[in-house]
Amino acid sequence: MIERLQISHLRNLTHINLSPAACNVIIGANGSGKTSLLEAIFLLSRGKSFRHHQPKRYIQHYQESATIHANLNDSRTLAIQKKADATTILRLNQTTVYNQSILTEQLPTLLIDPSTMDMLEQGSASRRQLLDWLVFHMKQGFHSQWVAYQRLLKQRNSLLKQRRHLTQVQLAELKAWDKGLSSHAALIHHYRQAIFEAWQPYFSKSIAQLLPAYAEQLSLSYNAGYDTGIALDIQLNERLEQDLQLGYTRIGNHRADIHVHWRSIGSRQIADENLNSPLSADSTVKLPILKEQAANILSRGEKKLLITALRLSQLPLLLNAKTNSELYNSDAKLSATPVVLLDDITAELDNKAIEILLSTLAQLPCQVFVTSLTDSILPLVHEYWEKSQVFHMKQGGILPAQ
Numbered sequence: 001m002i003e004r005l006q007i008s009h010l011r012n013l014t015h016i017n018l019s020p021a022a023c024n025v026i027i028g029a030n031g032s033g034k035t036s037l038l039e040a041i042f043l044l045s046r047g048k049s050f051r052h053h054q055p056k057r058y059i060q061h062y063q064e065s066a067t068i069h070a071n072l073n074d075s076r077t078l079a080i081q082k083k084a085d086a087t088t089i090l091r092l093n094q095t096t097v098y099n100q101s102i103l104t105e106q107l108p109t110l111l112i113d114p115s116t117m118d119m120l121e122q123g124s125a126s127r128r129q130l131l132d133w134l135v136f137h138m139k140q141g142f143h144s145q146w147v148a149y150q151r152l153l154k155q156r157n158s159l160l161k162q163r164r165h166l167t168q169v170q171l172a173e174l175k176a177w178d179k180g181l182s183s184h185a186a187l188i189h190h191y192r193q194a195i196f197e198a199w200q201p202y203f204s205k206s207i208a209q210l211l212p213a214y215a216e217q218l219s220l221s222y223n224a225g226y227d228t229g230i231a232l233d234i235q236l237n238e239r240l241e242q243d244l245q246l247g248y249t250r251i252g253n254h255r256a257d258i259h260v261h262w263r264s265i266g267s268r269q270i271a272d273e274n275l276n277s278p279l280s281a282d283s284t285v286k287l288p289i290l291k292e293q294a295a296n297i298l299s300r301g302e303k304k305l306l307i308t309a310l311r312l313s314q315l316p317l318l319l320n321a322k323t324n325s326e327l328y329n330s331d332a333k334l335s336a337t338p339v340v341l342l343d344d345i346t347a348e349l350d351n352k353a354i355e356i357l358l359s360t361l362a363q364l365p366c367q368v369f370v371t372s373l374t375d376s377i378l379p380l381v382h383e384y385w386e387k388s389q390v391f392h393m394k395q396g397g398i399l400p401a402q
């Protein structure tokens, strides 16, 4: 758990120094810096912002770098400094480390921002990252496989990008890379598949709570990005001409995806309008089953609930895996308390959903940071948490407690 958080020169946050509790409510007007505070914690954990990729966008204007430092309750310290030229300095316990994944492991951070609906509709990257967040924290071998896979893929793509006829030497090189890709691919798929299967019942439970009308209709599917029945290098070899024309590799784990499907129940109760009678069992008619991507069916508000359910459902799985690693096929050492960042939920979700979200989180051993424009959320927070803190923000600073 974060016991002390210091932020310097991140957007309008010039110097912030706060001592958070188990649940932290950050209240302030538009533009006061609430989301930037969540962004700081996310940046420390993941090494990147959830809003902009280029550091110069989030480093405070006229400053050379943004720095975030956290003391955890078990006396570990984590720090990140991002410079405008994208150089990053990472420290764990005052010692420089060279891999962001070391900090990510120390501080698992889950962002629940219901407004990001593009996750359902746009390219597969953010949906894949959703699954990979779980796989990273639950499968120790995953990260190194994924890094090695991406390195080979980058080499392969830069060769394909030349779009020229390959020489014998280049072809031999490409085939060696494909062999390497294939062995990493099989393991990456194996890890993802195992975690995806463990995740499904948790997702269904979250849907039953947040979108009960769809409890029987929404389901998740995982697509590996290639035909897992055949070794990837064989498939890459068969598609080499196409890949050369395109200038990139079209199949593989980097194309994996998660989909949320909607399926009609296949029956409907029809009221007899003439008789104006109540519905009875005989008035049920069978209908053909319809299938669709959930994003094409759900309303805006329902999509926000779906995104909330997708993310929220990951946390109990992660925490259960910590205590029962065999059952959940997990081999990761989850030593830190997960941090949950809830951005602007009072503006995005209805009261019932907020109550479900907060009551679920309050029962889990995690630390929560929630932003809000008003203090309307406080009665719920006080109902569910014994230890909470309220921080009022104004123009990038924390107002002194009254």
Ligand SMILES: Nc1ncnc2c1ncn2[C@@H]1O[C@H](COP(=O)(O)OP(=O)(O)OP(=O)(O)O)[C@@H](O)[C@H]1O
Pocket: 010, 011, 012, 013, 028, 029, 030, 031, 032, 033, 034, 035, 036, 037, 056, 057, 058, 059, 060, 061, 373
């Ligand atoms: N690089 C930067 N340097 C300085 N200030 C910045 C920079 N980037 C953004 N800002 C400012 O920082 C402020 C913080 O915005 P932030 O999104 O954190 O506020 P918020 O309290 O979450 O607002 P809202 O409730 O509207 O979402 C904004 O006023 C913005 O203009």
